[in-house]
Amino acid sequence: MKLGIVLSKPPSYSETFFNSKIKGLLEHGYDVTLYVRENTEEYKNCKVYNAPRVFKNPILQVLSTGFVLLSLVFYLKRILKFIKLEKSSGRSITDTLKNCYKNAHLLKANVDWLHFGFATLALGSEHVAKSIDAKMAISCRGYDMDVYPLKHEKVYDLVWKRVDKVHAISNYMLSKAQELGLPDSVASAIIYPAISPYFFKGKNEKQFSESKSLNITTIARLHWIKGLDYTLEALQLLKQKGVKFNYTIIGEGSEYESLRYAVHELNLENEVSFLGKLSHQTTLEHLKNTDIYLQYSHTEGFCNAVLEAQAMGCLCVVSDGGGLPENIIDNTTGFLVKKRDANALAESIFRVLSMDELDLSPIKKAARTRVLKDFTIDNQIQAFINFYE
Amino acid sequence: MKERLKIAIFSGNIPSTSFIERLIDGVSKHHEVLLFGMQKQKVDYSSNSIRIFSTPNSKLKNSFITLWRATKLFFTNPKALFQLLEEVKKEASNYSKFMKLSKCIPILLHKPDILHLQWAKDLPKYAFLKSTFKIPIVVSFRGAHINYTPIVEPDFAEKYKATFPLVDAFHGVSKTIIDKASQYGDIANRSTVIYSPLPQFFFEAYEEFQKKESEIIRIVSVGRNHWKKGYQYAVDAIKQLKEKGYNVHYTLIGPSSPTEALLFQIHQLSVEDSISFVGQLNQEDLLKALKKQDILLLPSLGEGIANVALEAMSMGLPVISTNCGGMAEVVKHKETGWLIPMRNTDAIAEAVIDFNSTSESELKSITNNAYKFVKNEFDFKNNISKFISLYNTVVKS
Known part of the structure; x- marks a missing residue:
């Protein structure tokens, strides 16, 4: 089976789950090739092809277009088919030509499946798979379903018509796709993310203790969707109730300024630290010392960080946004809190703190057991093999 | 000299x-x-x-x-x-x-x-x-x-x-x-x-407060799209007010379209029908638009003294403002408007409810106090x- 995976860039070293998926499929005899928009680093696990570059300089762009068109001469039949399909869907000539250029690397591909890693990556490439006699798959992961379509109406209409199979990382993502027009007639599968075998080592049992202050952690890009402002407000309420804690945010992003300001205004300077982006390894070290893991996002496709936190034996308190209720079973493997409500989050954390270790320890255990049992890479790879068969 | x-x-x-x-x-x-x-x-x-x-x-x-x-x-x-x-x-x-x-x-x-x-x-x-x-x-x-x-x-x-x-x-x-x-x-x-x-213009537009006939409570904010303006708390409050059964409409003047974050929030809370965005207006049109509103809300997280609040006060529009920056110097709670804590959805909703149940004569006196105060200090x-x-x-x- 030849599989082409379309991504914006090759998965970085730290994206272990992605790398292990590719490795796993290779081990099962799959021929995997990556097609990317920008090749940021040498990728060793499989072959990588780049999309033609888009130049700002018009002269370079004309030269490059000529070169790319020339290289497509040997694929004339595919190109004609692509153009015909584009025309039949009512695309303008300019857009069709742009798409020819943009998809040149894909139009040369020899694969059985062309799998777009995010739904947005399939936009403008809807007709490629059919033109090269491959099947088309897309993954629905989060932003592509939750936010992008709000700004671009009916953006996936053509994708739904052309796609052969849809992969969603959670039930929530699939229902979002259906809301956006994915018809029931299109085959789909929910394949949850998986965690690296690293987590199976050690036991990671910890207990709250009155003597030391509580360590609370969130791993998130500093982005509005992560609800970090609401989290900080909840922590201020917690501080007012006399709880001693340290809160660590791991991640970087555009909201740093507003969050930093919030920390100052909420008088949390001594409690909160922004650690920026850390390596996967260092992040896990932090989780080792974390008592409570918070993920108070407005929405999540599923959220790997919460999986990893559970595997590391942290008690997870998360919002009920997006796919998080599938990630945490309320009161059994952690706690769900109504989203966008700082009071509710503060109360929830406070309640957890007042609970007995005898009640909390089974929850942490259940979380780790469930994650290690149900979210393994082996399961994930088997699910993907079934997906493509 | x-x-x-x-x-x-x-x-x-x-x-x-x-x-x-x-x-x-x-x-x-x-x-x-x-x-x-x-x-x-x-x-x-x-x-x-x-x-x-x-x-x-x-x-x-x-x-x-x-x-x-x-x-x-x-x-x-x-x-x-x-x-x-x-x-x-x-x-x-x-x-x-x-x-x-x-x-x-x-x-x-x-x-x-x-x-x-x-x-x-x-x-x-x-x-x-x-x-x-x-x-x-x-x-x-x-x-x-x-x-x-x-x-x-x-x-x-x-x-x-x-x-x-x-x-x-x-x-x-x-x-x-x-x-x-x-x-x-x-x-x-x-x-x-x-x-x-403040330009004379707004003082000339002053009219004694009168309760509007409409069933809808019209709330307005004015300002550019920026996290500092705290619009997300206003949107959360609108949701809360609707859940409590209040018929409210929130108008944002300044941004012609919401930021991605607000767009998502409005959609997630299903309050699309209760919120509208109006682009930037010149002063004359702003004044006209404000006349149609019941109350100005300043949900801001940081300001000097927001001009828009002063403008509202000078024309006789009631104001709800967070206690940010120097706002407390002009908005005195229940004297010249409503002063509420920052980053507090409940407080916004409560202030709107309180405004709604305040008698016309009391509102007349609050808006008149506000007018006089601003006229004195901001001439x-x-x-x-x-x-x-x-x-x-x-x-x-």
Whole structure:
């Protein structure tokens, strides 16, 4: 089976789950090739092809277009088919030509499946798979379903018509796709993310203790969707109730300024630290010392960080946004809190703190057991093999 | 008093924001006003006391003009040119060296009696005009540059500490902001509170409050799209009010479309039908739009004193404001409006409910108090004369 995976860039070293998926499929005899928009680093696990570059300089762009068109001469039949399909869907000539250029690397591909890693990556490439006699798959992961379509109406209409199979990382993502027009007639599968075998080592049992202050952690890009402002407000309420804690945010992003300001205004300077982006390894070290893991996002496709936190034996308190209720079973493997409500989050954390270790320890255990049992890479790879068969 | 002074009102941009333009207009009736900075668009001032010595936006045009100005300075005051070149050398890149040169040469050519910096953040860049060239500097504290720049960019705290001693006088748009700035230097005895003047226009629009017939409570906010404006709390509050059964509509004037974050929030909370976005309006249209509303909401997380709240108060529109920046100096709870804590959805919703159940006669008295207060403290002529006497004290000393 030849599989082409379309991504914006090759998965970085730290994206272990992605790398292990590719490795796993290779081990099962799959021929995997990556097609990317920008090749940021040498990728060793499989072959990588780049999309033609888009130049700002018009002269370079004309030269490059000529070169790319020339290289497509040997694929004339595919190109004609692509153009015909584009025309039949009512695309303008300019857009069709742009798409020819943009998809040149894909139009040369020899694969059985062309799998777009995010739904947005399939936009403008809807007709490629059919033109090269491959099947088309897309993954629905989060932003592509939750936010992008709000700004671009009916953006996936053509994708739904052309796609052969849809992969969603959670039930929530699939229902979002259906809301956006994915018809029931299109085959789909929910394949949850998986965690690296690293987590199976050690036991990671910890207990709250009155003597030391509580360590609370969130791993998130500093982005509005992560609800970090609401989290900080909840922590201020917690501080007012006399709880001693340290809160660590791991991640970087555009909201740093507003969050930093919030920390100052909420008088949390001594409690909160922004650690920026850390390596996967260092992040896990932090989780080792974390008592409570918070993920108070407005929405999540599923959220790997919460999986990893559970595997590391942290008690997870998360919002009920997006796919998080599938990630945490309320009161059994952690706690769900109504989203966008700082009071509710503060109360929830406070309640957890007042609970007995005898009640909390089974929850942490259940979380780790469930994650290690149900979210393994082996399961994930088997699910993907079934997906493509 | 010296005859007419040359006052440089410097905001970096020509034309500037509306309140700085009003200052320019007012001061030009007493003194000559020099404008330096990047010219973004053409402006015509009717007064010939306003003179523009702009730095053109086009790089090519700027190169020629700067060369010409440098030659002029070379022949009139060669020492100044060489001192400036020394100063410019401190910049990191060639481009910033050139930009600093092209922005500062006209100031040295037309040497103002006072350089009035409208934005505190410009002070570190231009303080050398005082230390090297003895041009007296006045700095305005208007909000963001004191309230959060030094917090999110800590090196500004150091820069402020180093340059505040050079400044001849400070102007704060509120008492609160001068208190805040005091942590960067001993400035109290060089500081004056001058509230930003409001155009007469709004006072003329004042009407005694009357409850509207409509069943809908119309809430309005005015301002650009920025996290500091706290719109997300307003949207959360709208959701809460709707859940409690109140028929509310929220209008945002300023942004023509929501940010991605607000768009998502509105969609997730299913309040699309209760919120509308109106683009930026000119003052006349803004006034018309505000007349149709029941209450102005300022959900902000940081301001000096928000002009829009004053405008609402001057025209008789009730105001709910967070206790941010200097807002507490004007919005006194249940006396001139509703003052609520920041970042607090419940408080916004409660204030709207409280407003809704307040009797018409009480609302009449609250809005009338607000009008009188603003009329007293924010009158245009009064304010300009305060600036004029501030300039005079600087020149005398």
